[in-house]
Amino acid sequence: MRRQDIRLLALARQGDSAARCEAGRRYLLGVDGFPQHTASGLDHLNRVDAALRPQAARIIAESLALEELVTLQQEDALARAAADGSAAAQVKLGAWLSL
Secondary structure, eight states: OOOHHHHHHHHTTTHHHHHHHHHHHHHHOTTTOOOHHHHHHHHHHOOOOOOOOOOHHHHHHHSOOHHHHHHHHHHHHHHHHHHHHOOHHHHHHHHHHHH
């Protein structure tokens, strides 16, 4: 893991919400030197401050497949992201509601 990745994780563990969002995104997608680890990604994203919750919900909704969202009980994040204007979340929510 690169030095800047370690710094990002340290900031996230100290409570920096922007760092938590970025670390969560990287874990969910398994990009930029982070292994794909859904549990760690959701842990970081579910701990953000209220001001960044819409961004965290959007990251969750856009990064996970509909099946994963439902299995991991992330329907609230999906609904929040859809209400916030995420086209991908709106499509997924529409599919989920039509079932």
